[in-house]
Amino acid sequence: MKDEPDLLVGLDLGTTKIAVIVAEMDTHSGEAQIIGVGEAPSMGIRKGMIVNLEQATRSIQAAVEDAESMVGLGIDKVTVAFSGAETTSVRTKGMISLGRSARQVTLEDVDRIIEAAQSEIAVPVNRCILHTIPVEYTLDGHSGIDDPLDMTGVRLEVELQSIIVPSAVIQNVVNCVSKAGLEVSGLVMKPLASSLGCLSNEEAMAGVAVVDLGGGTTGVSVFSEGRPRRLSVIPVGGDHITNDLACVLRIPISRADALKKSVSLSPDSLGQNEKIEVESMGKTLSFSVREVVEVIACRLDELFSSLVENELKESGISMMPGGIVLTGGVSRLSGLDAYVSRLLDLPVRVAGPVDAGRMPPGMNSEEYSSGAGIIRYILEKERNPYRYMESDLPTEGGTSSFRARRGRVGVSSGNGRKKAGDGALKTVMDNIRKSVKDLF
Template structure:
């Protein structure tokens, strides 16, 4: 988490890029002091498929961040994503021992909520309290000190594949990094891009990366639904490569430079130069031809995301609309097309509420990396994980420690 000199390091291991963001916490604010980024070739849809390539990419991104920040990086917070991520809501009920809710009552209720059957190949990543109910009075954010007989807590549980998490940890260790914590990608992105007001009245965060689209729905100030779809910017790049008969590397460059997800926004006479394959001469094509390839794919991905959000039952409660972030959100026309699909207001999600090198990270592609720092800062007084010999996540049990009780009290004040 936060080092003795106030430093935080976030490592975003993505399908197309690996990003390291370094920040220093001063005066209760996260100040960006360094950043490093390197193309990622060892992952597919958020899952490690080539260990050596991933390790080398992490090392190069870390070296770049170390050079900019002027520090030595030896530990980090890591984001996790991929189609293996599954989540669901649960609840737990306990009797209040002394007729007044205390921290140990809250801990017992959360333990009861997470006492669900989880397959042996999966493990808990997050158990996030949504709200507390005391004697049928719901909507309670901080139950400490309230008198009652029955305490119920509603939580959002996120699980992931054991092997996928272990591979990420192994890659970090081989790159010389200790893993302080593993954090869900869209949860981190939400910390960097969403405002408290948006979370309160209802908002959907959509983080469209290279290999996956990560979804998170917030309402009444807490997370209600998360999901991951195995579709992203790489699908668009593949369509461009096939449709324009150009190499994948060139297709990615064309997408970033000339791509548009809303064909109606393109002028009638705009042209682009497209490299050919097999040593043939480059061709000049209308830019609208490129948009006609991109728009159907983005529309398909957006429609799948919308259908996924409808499963949460909150599609009609998103008064703040949709916030689209991640590298793919930089495509021209993404917010406009999203508004058409969802029939809700949409905007791009840029990292907000930061200090330091703000201009350097003022891009949706850094939302997860920056969000890891913000999440780590907000929760540094509370959460602490360790790993057993099998690298399985276990929560350290300090329930009898006054130190933990103070941490939990601070946690409720910060989150709620």
Template sequence: MRRIITTIDIGTTAISTIVAERQKDGGIRILGVAQGPTFGMRRGSVVDIDEVTVSLKKTIQEASKASGMNIKKAVVGVGGTHINTYNTKGVVAISRADGEIAEEDVRRVIQAAENSIPKNPNREIIHIIPREYKIDNESGIKDPVGMTGIRLEVDAMIVDGSKSALRSIIKCVEGAGVEIDDFIFSSLASAEAVLSRRQKELGVMLLDIGGGTSNYSVWEEGRLVQAGVFPVGGTHITHDIAVGLQVHIDTAEKIKLEYGHAIPELFSKKDVIKLADFGLNGDDVYLKRHIAEIVEARFKDIFELASKELKRIDRFGLLPAGVVLIGGASHIPGIEEIAKKELRLPIEVGKKVNLPQPTDKNLQELLFTYPVALGLVAWQVNQLSGDNRYFYNPTFESVSSKIKNWFKVFIP
């Protein structure tokens, strides 16, 4: 029986869909991909259900046609400023008389970690992520199954989201004729596709500069240290250019893509672009240096937020594997230099796929435009193989199912 995986990344500016097949050896073969513009989203949240649904239908139909598959279910990436993360702990007594820890003990301690937090009727837990376990007085344990002891503890991270925001996504996806298998936090999905095990062990930050927001995750010693969302992204650069040069937003986007640069010092007053270069009427001339100053200022805002977060968790300047940048804006020239200056860490733009058994040669080419959707594929493959211990669903039930049941109870 073929194992087909469909993933959907609903971004602020674009929707990406991938249909893949898991091979018998654990490898991944891409069957079809599609990407189209998103309408009706703002900062990762739905603001117009009808517009998002139409955008989804078009992209899903294109992916279905490209893959030759009828798309009925999908794993959906979720992000946006409504996402929160916080820490929790759980403690249980080991159940077996001989003290050996079983999978059931792990499930119980994670359940205890979930139960230890106050319940908010307006929020829904998306992930409970074990960061480390402790057996009696021994800490730093990644996988306690098979070890022995009396007491098992877990230090975990909770990722939750607004119930109304998640419900809106469910309505959009189901309105496009697809059932949601589960939600995955986009920041963690990207890490599955881009970061290597060595980078996660050494210490690394992944920063995905999206359209309306920038997702991040910080890893060290193979475990997740922190993750979250910054309310600034690539579209803010476009808006700044539109305001600064007094041009239409579509022209500003073209200027960003063709002439965007983050180092103003590289340009002189003789380096200019003309409005006529974009097939528009007018004799207006713009300094490339001025454009670079606009881009630089917005990048500094993003990296200042990243810097503050690293300082808050005591990792500023202390991640040997540095910062890996992905997302459309990460390919603007000069970004590595300014990021290195602001963050004081090694910087690289993510260009290498780190998926399990990547047998498909096309994966590398897809990374530029489909990092989250590829990460969702990797997450699903790991789930199917039982290798993914970073993600536990709350109460081990589909998040989308819980939300739908919640709305059935509370909404007539």
């Protein structure tokens, strides 16, 4: 009998749709090939938060069944991307001595220094660290070191980026996915997944901000020298534009959504008195293109000039030669790139998944960047377990089973690292354990 293929599955918990991306792993090359995408409308999730567990569970099951029927295989384990508001990024530094005379940096040293940097973080009650991301290492005063393992020196420093989320948000996500009959094999912040899904290496190295415009949320991630410097979620998205249109023009939500997708934000549109007709409650209403565009622009101005701009400032990254990369469903709004470029005075491009060519037609556009990015996230973590360290997950009963997951059986990690580095995450795990206990 032929062996079951080795599957990597990403579950993207969006506010508009739940997407399931299935990839097959080639254990020899360490590469993954996307073999199917499933989806279902997202119910029970508002502004990125689960508000109705039953509905959200059913949506997840429907999306997984859709993916299973597409690939003809059963799915039992998923890595989940979720938004969750109130995410904070905290930057800390750690330093260790390697001894009196210079020697090579070992895995134990890397664990030790990460632990040292983590001990500087005061995690608020009921919150926990989801991701621990080493931003850069410095060896004997030489900064910008990507990976210090086996390098020689006497003093090692690290700058660590930690993503802190409310423990209840994680707990609800894990409960919901477990109730849908799936094992959670990993969690990733949606803005991190979408940027890995749509950015080129050059852009990430140069300095760039990815703005993922979804239904109820907008994810912002700022990259510099290939590393994420800030990840955040703004609880405003395309649904707000739709609601604005529905309220101002007094039309049903479904009509407002279609109207939003039909107009262009080009400068000409603002001068256009051309009429658009909308059928509503048995009547034909007529609006000028300018009227519609003004409502959309009002919300976009608030989102970009105030909320997104603020996130860019907070990142501390002043040089962004890569400009802004827009992705997510709303990025398909005609003329949005030029509009945002004028607002923020930066180059802007719209990007879909880097792996679009390997995804099914119709399921490979901007809305699928975050889903496709989950597969890239899983692969990056396997290649270099120290790149995006993820704290282990709480289980439903509130008792946590924490393991530092480093690499998968059958896949050799790129740098041959075998050791887990469990010590490095001990502080994080203790913090999560404590905050999960506080919840129950």
